[in-house]
Amino acid sequence: MKSLLGTAWKPPQRAVQAFCRWRSVPTTRPPTKHKYLDPRALRTGLQQNESSTTVRRPAFVVKRHYQLFNNLVESRFQNVIESMGAWAQNQEEWRSFGIGSQTQLDRDVGLFRMVLARAFDLATEQGMTGRQANPLFWNLRNAFIRSDAAGLARELKYAFQTFLMRSRFPKAVNELHMALADLRFPYEWFPATRMIQRTIHLHVGPTNSGKTYNALKALENSRTGIYAGPLRLLAHETWSRFGAKNKPCALLTGEEMRIPTDTDTWFHSCTVEMTPLNTKVDVAVIDEIQMIASDDRGWAWTQAFLGVQAKEVHLCGEERVVPLIQDLCARIGEKCVVHEYKRLNPLETMSNSLEGKFSNLQKGDAVVAFSRVAIHQLKKGIEKETGRRCAIVYGSLPPETRASQAALFNDPNNDYDFLAASDAIGMGLNLEVKRVVFESSFKYDGVGFRPLTVPEVKQIGGRAGRYRTAVQEMTGDVSKPSPGLVTALDDEDLDMIKKAFTKEAPPIPTAGLFPPPSVIERFHSYFPPRTPISFVLARLRELSRLSPRFHMCDFSAALQIAELIKPYDLSVSDRCIFLNVPVNLRDVRQVNALQSFAKCVAELGSGHLLDFPTIDLEVLDEVRPTLPSEQAAHLHRLESLHHNITTYLWLSYRYQGVFQSQHLAFKVKTMVEAKIADHLDNLSFVPDIQRSRRQRMRAIAAQNQRKERDLLGPDEEEMIGPHDEGVEEWDQDAQEPLFGGGGGELNDGGAGAGAGVVTVPVSEGESQKGSVGSSQA
Structure with missing residues (x-):
């Protein structure tokens, strides 16, 4: 137990007295609220307090953040206990954690609250926030930074379950668990x-x-x-x-x-x-x-x-x-x-932007945006204003379509003068780009809007200018290559783009790691039969020992999937396969389809594509709506169907005897992609609306940065994350979650x-x- 909670876990000498104090507090009290609690600012503050490498925050600022975080943790833990149900309502699961009565449950809830208080006391008063010194606080803080209040609630649940299991593992079993969780030598x-x-x-x-x-x-x-x-x-x-x-x-x-x-x-x-x-x-x-x-x-x-x-x-x-x-x-x-x-050729940032006018585009320009909706609207606007054709490239485009679009753009003898693309072009796609134009200097990363990192700007902007174009190769031209140019669509974004090219990203310190199925299966074999695999994963994550050159990858998606498929009678091997299923857990349709697929494997039922009612095939028969309010919902349904078909195909290669409609799935996938292409091709482009959208998104990002400066003081060294294509959203104008992202800390060895x-x-x-x-x- 001490390996999980560190010095935060010290059983009180007078447990009965502590239990009585706990029982004096009403169990149905409403969640604690604090008049100064701004979750976005709190999350940012917690992240910066821990990641600071150049500027140390004043002690009173750090203490304030931790006190506010403590208030949030208390209210969320109350919600967690209520969601898990009373002992009489959920006896089977409570018994799997060694709880035999409501009285025992109430007692352990009170003791765990004392453990939480001790963890926050170590962080607030003694500055102990690391994984070794105060692992409970470290895990809660990182869960909140990565996944907002929902992630914090999940982390509290796993920590409480681990606390309940403290007496069920004798010393020899604990030592065996720690030996199996030694991941220092992958x-x-x-x-x-x-x-x-x-x-x-x-x-x-x-x-x-x-x-x-x-x-x-x-x-x-x-x-x-x-x-x-x-x-x-x-x-x-x-x-x-x-x-x-x-x-x-x-x-x-x-x-x-x-x-x-x-x-x-x-x-x-x-x-x-x-x-x-x-x-x-x-x-x-x-x-x-x-x-x-x-x-x-x-x-x-x-x-x-x-x-x-x-x-x-x-x-x-x-x-x-x-x-x-x-x-x-x-x-x-x-x-x-x-x-x-x-x-091979020089790269220059321009002193002027396009001033928001597509009429300033030149042949060979690539305009980079960060959502499919924005890309298709750019295509419409460019063609409308310039009278020339615009090719289109993004990550989810069918490969054959992408190849034909790239060929049209690369060919100098047609009227495809421009390219609208996602940041996928930064990954080395073969495109004859002369100038890269950033539509914006921020992107939605699946959780919230954030500025582009230095590596992202350099990698995307670096696609400007080819050493030898197709024409030079065919004609044997050996003249000096022209420089690649980088600019922005609006003046407001150009300064950030130029600033990024003057910075150097720090060295990458660690490599990501996730326990392979063989380790998870063996670790699971040393737990009682009814132990949820989500708890086993959480336990493995907490006990894992890592070399300083490795960090543990994010467990949150795997833990959520483990909870979703918990009701089904799957082997541990099958559960490990489902942990890696490509699914968007924010989409209810995809979650429902995932559970249907897991149930099918567990029951060895019919895996025919048409036998899954959760797969929304009916949307293929519907006519594209004309009202803008209905178009967004229709597009989301098509996106969910495309993801579900992709998941079906992914599983068909792993359960060939179950999911047998592979050929039909490929056909449906093609039909969905055609429907999506038709829908996006008919998007309207109104310059004033797009300009105001960019201004609004820019204002959101600027507001977040101002809050951070007001709350935390001067800017710190930028935390550089790895470049990834990220989540391509259909509609950036929808209400977005507030939080996301996160960091990690390393272990010994x-x-x-x-x-x-x-x-x-x-x-x-x-x-x-x-x-x-x-x-x-």
């Missing part, structure tokens, strides 16, 4: 890979420097190999590239698998989560390696890097990942060769670094071996 999870003496080639440099092109050349020259990228579009692009060169290649993504049938050996092009770790190959290329630091998906890059069985592993990414990769290579005894690249490192500067001539269709990064 490279030992791949013994077959450790038998191979690999050479790690790390290709680093800015965008448009040729690093990915050189890595892919090594892959093409090998007999067998793997490409693993962050987007299915990149996997599809590499798969098409190998097919054009008559090299057999398999395509592996979460929703699609295409395996060559006329050969025994082939290359693999896949999303990083689908990297085949049991296949021995000559060369493996892992793209965008800096995403190893992502709180959400970083574990996939860590798993691919540590587990891929290749004689040569080529990693492509930003220079700030070099110290981390060198250290990890030293730990596993593998040689690391660093190839440094310089940008680790080893030294520095051995086996060779730095190879790449000459300008070597980097310039570009060709038409190359995926230069």
Whole structure:
């Protein structure tokens, strides 16, 4: 128990007296409210208090934040107890945690309140907020920062359940749990890979420097190999590239698998989560390696890097990942060769914006927005004002459509002069962009609006300017390449964009980690049979020991999914599969479909697509509404259906005997995409409305920053997060949640670094071996 709560857990000497004090407080009291409690400011303050590296907050400010947070925790814990139900109403679950009566439950609730008070006393009075010194406070604070009050409530529930189990685990079992939760050496999870003496080639440099092109050349020259990228579009692009060169290649993504049938050996092009770790190959290329630091998906890059069985592993990414990769290579005894690249053509930020006028666009411009609705409205506005065609590219666009749109934009001999795109273009898509125009300097990340980070601005803006265009390749033109240009649509955003290009992002300190199914299954086997897997995951997370070079990825989605599928009789192995299902937990339709899929697996029922009433196939028969108020709801239904079909396909590859309507699902998916495209193509564009929308969103971001400065004092060093395409929202104008994001802290352990490192500067001539269709990064 002490491993969870640290010094916050000290049983009172007079437990009966404490229990009597607790019983004197009405159990039905309303949630505590504080007249100064602004949740957004509180969340920001808590985050900055803990993440400060350059400016320490005044003690009275920190103390105020923690006191307000304590008030919020008290009210949420009361709600948690009420939601879990009285002992008589939920006896089976309470008994699984060792509670035999309502009296015992009331007693433990009172004791846990004392533990909470002790944790906040340590934080407020003694400044003990770290994971080792005060893990209960650390977990509650991080849950609130990551997922707002809902995440805080879930964390309180898991902490209380762990508290209840304190007497059910004897010392020997506790020691066994801690041994199983020792995750300091994740490279030992791949013994077959450790038998191979690999050479790690790390290709680093800015965008448009040729690093990915050189890595892919090594892959093409090998007999067998793997490409693993962050987007299915990149996997599809590499798969098409190998097919054009008559090299057999398999395509592996979460929703699609295409395996060559006329050969025994082939290359693999896949999303990083689908990297085949049991296949021995000559060369493996892992793209965008800096995403190893992502709180959400970083574990996939860590798993691919540590587990891929290749004689040569080529990693492509930003220079700030070099110290981390060198250290990890030293730990596993593998040689690391660093190839440094310089940008092939200059990059300049312009002194003037487009002043909000599409008439100032030039041929070869790419306007970058951060929602599909905004992208399609931009396309409409550009074509209406300029009289020229505008191509369109974003992450969820079908690969064939994306390829045709990119070809239209890259061809200089047609009237497709402009491109409206999402930040997917920052991931190395092959586009002949001369100038990048930011529609805004902030984005909605699935929880709230936030400014773009320095790496995001640099990676997206860096797509401006190609070293050699298609025309130069065909004509043999060897003239000096023109610089890439970066600007913004509005003056208000240009200053932030220019400022980002003057900054350097700090090195990436840690790689993401998530316990593999084998660890979860073995850990679960040492708990009573009826123990919820959500509690097992929470317990594993709390007891886990990590090396200083690793951090634990976010558990919140896995814990929510575990709760959703708890009623169904699934094996632990099946539950581990469902933990990774691609689902938007904020969408009720997707949640209902997920539960239907889990029930189908548990009961071995009919997995025919038409037998799931939670899949809203009826929307395909409806005519697109004309009223704006109805269009948004119709679009959300189409989006939910598309996600549910994608989930069905994902599960069909893992339960082939259950979900058997794969061909029908692909057909329905195509129909839904056509419906979505038709709907978005008919969006109207009113310049004044779009201008006011950008101003309103900008005002929200500015208001949040002002609150932060007023509450916390001077700006601190910017916390840099990994670049990710993020969640593409259909409608940014809807009411958005207030909170999101979060940080982490590391545990003990680790080893030294520095051995086996060779730095190879790449000459300008070597980097310039570009060709038409190359995926230069």
